[in-house]
Amino acid sequence: MNSYSKGIRIIIGLIFAICVVMVAMAFQSKDAKTTTNPSLTKAPNYPANENGQTYGSAGDAISSESEPDLISAVGVDGAMGYVLKKDIEGEQPKTPEEALAIQNSRPLGGSDIPLYDIDGKTVIGVFHIGGNS
Template identity: 70%
Template sequence: MIFAVFMISVSSGSGLSQYTNVKNALNQFHITSLYPKNKNGQTYGSAAYATSPETEPDLILATGVDGTEGYLLRKDMEGELPKTPEEAIAMQNSRSPEGHDIPLYDKDGETVIGVFRVGGE
């Protein structure tokens, strides 16, 4: 059914904007149908079920450095993005070879229950 709607909209000349609308609707459906929400409205679960970075849950299932299972905030995993190529190089050169720690949360997205190491060995 969705494919048929997509094909009709493409043939009617409004294809690109309709495609974007359909893609966004499918991503939202994927997120809300696969992942439960916590009391704060954040989705949580394994990123293994995501079909793209846009469909990953807000809280991603992970195991902390001490074996504790919890969730990472997607925004913590993504980190700050550089604004220029020079800033990207500076950020890369400033990274520690041991990596860095980010909080590991309970599914409520508020309670810190451990740490997760990003990068390093």
């Protein structure tokens, strides 16, 4: 066995060991989140505006289903407001083929959606999704 192949084996062994440690840490982290912090397993109770729409940070949600109707966001001009969850999610595909068609039809530079006031009706700015802002 030459020194080159021995070195390759050592590098491969180190990479394998690092991957094992990272996977173990990921599982430990996931387990810690779900067992030691009950707030991460319970959907947040978002307040509702006068139109019955819930509002708040999507960061507080435990899943996309528990996100509020109006998600807090900062517009392209720095205005703080809310975007509609349905505007962020966009059209949902039913098949992999539809997913590819939707993805391929999106503009490369992203797109703009309305930024609303807390009432969910008054447009106060623009929020840019995807691409470069």
